[in-house]
Amino acid sequence: MxxxxxxxxxxxxxxxxxxxxxxxxxxxxxxxxxxxxxxxxxxxxxxxxxxxxxxxxxxxxxxxxxxxxxxxxxxxxxxxxxxxxxxxxxxxxxxxxxxxxxxxxxxxxxxxxxxxxxxxxxxxxxxxxxxxxxxxxxxxxxxxxxxxxxxxxxxxxxxxxxxxxxxxxxxxxxxxxxxxxxxxxxxxxxxxxxxxxxxxxxxxxxxxxxxxPPSAGTVRVAGVSPTRSALAHRTAMLDSFASLSQLAQADPALLRPVFAAVTDDLLAASEREARAGARIIVWPETGAGVLTGDRAELITRVGVLARTHGVYLELGLGVLSRQPPYVRNQAVLIDPRGQVVWTYEKAHPVPGLEELTPGDGVVPTVDTPYGRLGNLICFDADFPSLARQGGSQGVDLMLVPSNDWREFGEAHTEKATLRAIENGYSLVRQDTNGLAQTVDYQGRVLASSNYFTSDQQTMVAYVPSKGVRTIYAAVGxxxxxxxxxxxxxxxxxxxxxxxxxxxxxxxxxxxxxxxxxxxxx
Incomplete structure (x- = not known):
């Protein structure tokens, strides 16, 4: 007993x-x-x-x-x-x-x-x-x-x-x-x-x-999201369809103006930040919606902006097609020559919330005058083994376009801090419907912006252009x-x-x- x-x-x-x-x-x-x-x-x-x-x-x-x-x-x-x-x-x-x-x-x-x-x-x-x-x-x-x-x-x-x-x-x-x-x-x-x-x-x-503490020189990085009014209009239109397949079969003439309003918003904010001195600009996950047939034209427009102002610009794209699974979740990096550096597709769709074909799970990297850049999309950063690819490849600055919702955005951004410390890179998480935040490789918050406290969410941070090599990144x-x-x-x-x-x-x-x-x- x-x-x-x-x-x-x-x-x-x-x-x-x-x-x-x-x-x-x-x-x-x-x-x-x-x-x-x-x-x-x-x-x-x-x-x-x-x-x-x-x-x-x-x-x-x-x-x-x-x-x-x-x-x-x-x-x-x-x-x-x-x-x-x-x-x-x-x-x-x-x-x-x-x-x-x-x-x-x-x-x-x-x-x-x-x-x-x-x-x-x-x-x-x-x-x-x-x-x-x-x-x-x-x-x-x-x-x-x-x-x-x-x-x-x-x-x-x-x-x-x-x-x-x-x-x-x-x-x-x-x-x-x-x-x-x-x-x-x-x-x-x-x-x-x-x-x-x-x-x-x-x-x-x-x-x-x-x-x-980080001692390298810094680069001005800006994260921009569409205005809440433009995004709300797009969300209302998307929600009016009973299913994703119905949306995919909708008349393009109905979708284009709504998509264009958000895209124009992002382009205007990007140009403003480029003129203010940002050398790297990040859009949020699926920040711009675009039809498959219109994607090339959008890339060209962004390329002109990047070439004109000499910036790296990371696009978060939701590409809508008429074929299943209907949506592709992409991050596209444009360099100062206006050329596409990479097209990265989200590797880990959120279970039960996203119907996507996963990407190949290979983290892209590129050397720039501002350090080596890498790319993940939102939920990908919740997989330590995927995020460690950046650390093992010597990434200095990880770009993480994201999209959350009010109740979860802040906590989800906080989780990403661990990936920065583990792998020795600074991390820029531009988040629609949540907390956008930039941290250095020791977890210091360099800048943050809550999407729900301003109509035009813009985050500007001076980010170390050099990370460190960590033991975890080397040995896993x-x-x-x-x-x-x-x-x-x-x-x-x-x-x-x-x-x-x-x-x-x-x-x-x-x-x-x-x-x-x-x-x-």
Whole structure:
């Protein structure tokens, strides 16, 4: 029978669930909640039988997933909920792994036992980022700390997984302290070890920010979006069609004037910024809508503007055709000679929201007098492996035309900060219906503009023309793989102990005392 204290298990589950609602990186995030909710959920799972604990935490994760959809402005009962539930299920597995594995590592391995949960958490985040169609858009603990720049600098070495590891390790250490009833003799080793590691990371990050800021010359970059009135008119017209196929078959004479109003708006804003000194100009994702037959003419017009003012101009195009899938989501870079440098197609359409044929997923680059430029489109930046192509190719400035919606735009832009730090490039995210923002390769915000606070959204920033080469960009997800290997090794250690002391294993028993919780043989 559980001890009396364990009857509060459902209270800990409730507290952990409430805290987790503010740790999913949405509009109402509270960064400290990401550090705390795991403490209570671990306390719950460690005082319950494995299956019961897993089901309880899964229910908490499901509530968090639904809440994330709600605060992101997405219909909670949409098919996207199924994807979020699948992702949250993967993120629940570390609690089960911790419950089954940590007690079997014994008191001599108390420090090692605290590593089970963070190792498993990194493995779960890595699986979601690599193999799900949502990338890292949901469930990254690191994203909740987007304003903690000293902490985030470790991402230049480990990727975002290093930040997630530290947050999850904090939860495991605190849960261990709780189980050992705050006995300093019993907890001093894991507490000191964690404190030293966290201190080194934060101090090291602070030193990097203070002593090694970007020192290269800068280039003036402008992001321009169409006026809200012009965009609203286009949106109303598009929404008047029941389906994308109906829109594709509409009379071109009806579509051209509406598309032209937005395009003319963007061209006028681009010329204004070029005259003001911008050398690189970025339009938002699908900022200009254009019929397939009219695309060449638009490219020519933009080429004339770029050649006249000597600028690089990145077009965000939504190209409408009469053949399925009807729309192509493109970013086209025009150089100061008026020539097309690249045509990049979005590699990762948003599941459930976009019907697109994905691009080839090859990040284009070009050397310019203002550094090496690269290109992603919006949701592509939620896939660390895709964004790392730019880092491994020495990109100095990543252009990310984007398009969001009011409830989600700010959080989505904040997530992109991690890609800049990981890969050592500055990042320009020009975002319609959201927060446009430029950050340098250490995560400093150089400029930002909220689409909903002005009629004509323009973002101007002086951006370092030289990035840095990071360890993460060079070695990729080695840290995540090391976590996989370390977890596998701990499973092996626990298996050997189970073979040596089969009669004394704690499988399936609540960890209700200090001795039981640590699996003392």
């Amino acid at each position: 559980p001890q009396p204290a364990d009857r509060l298990g459902y209270l800990w589950l409730g507290i952990g669930t409430v805290l987790s609602l503010f740790a999913v990186h949405g509009r109402w995030d509270v960064p400290v909640a990401a550090w705390l909710y795991g403490v209570f959920l671990l306390r719950y799972t460690r005082t319950r039988r494995p299956f019961v604990g897993f089901v309880g935490v899964w229910a908490a994760s499901a509530v968090s997933a639904a809440f994330w959809l709600y605060e992101s402005g997405v219909d909670v009962l949409s098919p996207i909920l199924l994807l979020c539930l699948a992702l949250s299920t993967v993120l629940t597995v570390p609690y089960l792994v911790d419950r089954l594995l940590a007690p079997r590592l014994g008191v001599p391995g108390a420090l090692v036992a605290t590593l089970v949960f963070p190792l498993a958490r990194v493995c779960a985040e890595y699986v979601n980022a690599m193999f799900s169609p949502a990338g890292s858009i949901f469930g990254s603990l690191a994203a909740t700390q987007h304003d903690n720049r000293p902490l985030l600098q470790v991402a230049a070495v480990t990727g975002s997984y290093g930040v997630s590891f530290l947050i999850a390790w904090f939860a495991a250490v605190c849960a261990g302290v709780w189980e050992r009833r705050f006995s300093w003799l019993a907890i001093r080793i894991p507490v000191l070890a964690y404190g030293v590691v966290l201190g080194m990371v934060v101090i090291g990050g602070g030193v990097r920010l203070a002593l090694f 997800d080695v840290f995540a793989w090391l976590c996989v290997a370390a977890l596998a090794a701990l499973v092996g250690v626990a298996a050997r102990r189970a073979v040596r002391w089969p009669a004394r294993t704690l499988a399936g028993r609540p960890a209700v005392t200090e001795r039981a919780s640590m699996g003392t043989p």
